[in-house]
Amino acid sequence: MRKKLLFPLLFVVLLVVPLRLARADLAEVAAWSLLGGAARTLEVHDRKEQYDSILPVFKLEADYQRLLQDVHGVHGLAELGIAFLGGDVEFTRYFESNPSQGFDIFSVHFLYRLALIKEAQLNIAVGYKKFWGDVQNDSLDIGFPLYLFPGKKWTIEARPFFSFINQDNPIVYDLQGGLRYKHKYVGVRGGYRFVHVANHEWHGPQIGLFFEW
Structure with a gap:
């Protein structure tokens, strides 16, 4: 009986955990992309005279x-x-x-x-x-x-x-x-x-x- 319950439980763990990690990875990538974009934007803003039309005030x-x-x-x-x-x-x-x-x-x-x-x-x-x-x-x-x-x-x-x-x-x-x-x-x-x-x-x-x- 324990073996019968163990296999479905193991299957659920193997399926759900990677999905959870994938979602966490996607969220982390999205967060880092936005933060990285903000940092890059600040760099461009500090040198705005080189780019003229970008990031208008x-x-x-x-x-x-x-x-x-x-x-x-x-x-x-x-x-x-x-x-x-x-x-x-x-x-x-x-x-x-x-x-x-x-x-x-x-x-x-x-x-x-x-x-x-x-x-x-x-x-x-x-x-x-x-x-x-x-x-x-x-x-x-x-x-x-x-x-x-x-x-x-x-x-x-x-x-x-x-x-x-x-x-x-x-x-x-x-x-x-x-x-x-x-x-x-x-x-x-x-x-x-x-x-x-x-x-x-x-x-x-x-x-x-x-x-x-």
């Missing part, structure tokens, strides 16, 4: 977006940060001239900013997003903005965000990508934005100006 941007024939969009963003910590506030208004109606998006995020290498920055954004037009919804918002710096004055950006509003329409996509050119503290940016909410989509090219320090 303050950023302000305004864009115009052209969608369908009678639909236009305006977008503004303000970001404040120091080394690997930051936050941003963002507002977008889509308006249709015929018939006259609008749709607004507001979001605020906490940013964990990582200097992957001197030519790349990844932000982990967690915050709140609200949509209002004919109906209103608000939700948790998660994003992973990525910035690549192929040259001192140029930036390639990809800014995917995902929101979770309800069970019927679980995921909202807000995807932006584009190219920036900066001269000293000001610049111009152009790109494309795609927003998907429930059965509605807003997408089109956008162009704007920004100030960055």
Whole structure:
């Protein structure tokens, strides 16, 4: 009887213990990656003059977006940060001239900013997003903005965000990508934005100006 019980017990130990250790290893790797990223970010921040656009202390941007024939969009963003910590506030208004109606998006995020290498920055954004037009919804918002710096004055950006509003329409996509050119503290940016909410989509090219320090 003891031998019969011993084999299942031994099997459970051999199966569960490695899984527990694997989870602990993954958690340890993730923790060390975040801590290592923060340390590397501090090093880059201390030598920020070499990298120019990476890890901005303050950023302000305004864009115009052209969608369908009678639909236009305006977008503004303000970001404040120091080394690997930051936050941003963002507002977008889509308006249709015929018939006259609008749709607004507001979001605020906490940013964990990582200097992957001197030519790349990844932000982990967690915050709140609200949509209002004919109906209103608000939700948790998660994003992973990525910035690549192929040259001192140029930036390639990809800014995917995902929101979770309800069970019927679980995921909202807000995807932006584009190219920036900066001269000293000001610049111009152009790109494309795609927003998907429930059965509605807003997408089109956008162009704007920004100030960055």
